[in-house]
Amino acid sequence: MVDVDRYISEHKAWQEKFDALAPKVGDVASDFKLCDVNGENCVSLSDFRGRKPVALIFGSYT
Amino acid sequence: MSLRDLYAKYHNQVQFLLIYIREAHPIGGWWLGGDIAQQRLKAAGLKAVTDVYDPKTIEERRAVAGRCDTALQYGIRTYVDEMDDAVSQTYAAMPTRLYLVGLDGRVVYAGGLGPFGFEPTELGTAIDECIAQVGGAPA
Numbered sequence: 001m002v003d004v005d006r007y008i009s010e011h012k013a014w015q016e017k018f019d020a021l022a023p024k025v026g027d028v029a030s031d032f033k034l035c036d037v038n039g040e041n042c043v044s045l046s047d048f049r050g051r052k053p054v055a056l057i058f059g060s061y062t
Numbered sequence: 063m064s065l066r067d068l069y070a071k072y073h074n075q076v077q078f079l080l081i082y083i084r085e086a087h088p089i090g091g092w093w094l095g096g097d098i099a100q101q102r103l104k105a106a107g108l109k110a111v112t113d114v115y116d117p118k119t120i121e122e123r124r125a126v127a128g129r130c131d132t133a134l135q136y137g138i139r140t141y142v143d144e145m146d147d148a149v150s151q152t153y154a155a156m157p158t159r160l161y162l163v164g165l166d167g168r169v170v171y172a173g174g175l176g177p178f179g180f181e182p183t184e185l186g187t188a189i190d191e192c193i194a195q196v197g198g199a200p201a
Contacts, residue, residue, distance in 0.1 A: 007092035011156070015175050018154035025172055029163040032149045034081065034141035037128035039120075043079070043141065045163065052077040053170070053192050054163040055185060057065060057138070058155035059080070061130035062087035062094070062114050 029054075063183045069138055072189050076162075080138040082127035083150040086157035088116035109133055120145050162188045165196055 023029050035042040048054045069078055087094045089112075099112045111133075117123035124142050131140040143149045150156055158176035162185060163169055171188030173179055 004092070011092070014156060015154060018151050018156075019175060022152065022154035023161075023169045023172065025169050027169050028167055029161070029169050030152045032152070034079075034143060034149060037082075037124045037131055037140055037142060039124060039142075041139065045079075046167065048077045048163075049167045050165055052075065053165060053189065053196075054077045054079060055068070055072075055189065056153065056159075056161040056163065057078065057080045058083050058150065058153065058160070058176075059158040060083055060085045061126055061133070062085045062110055062112065 029056075063186050065138075065182050066136055068182055068186050068189070069136055071186075072193075073137075075193055076189055078136075078138045080131075080136060080140045081143055081149060081155070082123070082130060082140050083143045083155055083157075084147050085114055085116050085126070087112070088114050091116055160185045162192060164192055 029045060031044055031046045033042055033044040045054060045056075072078075086092070087110075094112050096112060114126055117126050120142070123145065127140050127142045147156075153159060153161060154175065156176070158180050160171070160173035160180060160182065161169060162171035170192050171185060173181060173184060
């Protein structure tokens with residue numbers, strides 16, 4: 001049986017911890033480098049500075 | 063407005079990065095359930111699934127991300143967060159979140175915490191405002 005209350009509590013704690021540190025409007029967005037689903041075509045957020053605004057869409061499959 | 067709509071409307075003016083992060087509801091974790099939950103997701107028009115285990119290696123994570131990418135068909139290339147969840151933590155992105163970063167590298171829109179703060183329409187408004195500020199006409 002999934003302990004939903006425990007997961008909700010842990011999830012809220014995670015969000016509160018990291019949201020306090022996450023960039024806000026006006027902050028410089030922290031740079032990162034990630035690769036695609038094949039481990040190829042890696043990009044850095046900073047690659048687009050001065051070229052295009054960047055929309056970041058975070059999510060998973062479940 | 064859906065993410066698909068946003069991409070279709072703005073992809074020439076905005077770089078879209080779809081970032082796959084740690085699974086929110088994997089089997090063995092905060093699992094939503096089996097067939098009945100899957101049917102409910104489908105009935106709600108969602109493409110999320112209920113048959114995924116939490117990937118333990120980057121290869122497994124990339125495989126699930128690829129499956130997700132194929133199913134969603136946003137047309138946006140999917141990038142995969144590393145197993146230390148560094149980018150997800152930096153942006154407090156679990157389980158889902160939206161940001162817009164301007165030409166100067168500063169955040170111009172920080173969406174609310176997911177899942178309830180996930181508002182593609184807000185992102186669309188932010189894109190319109192951002193494009194107008196840099197001198198381009200909204201698409």
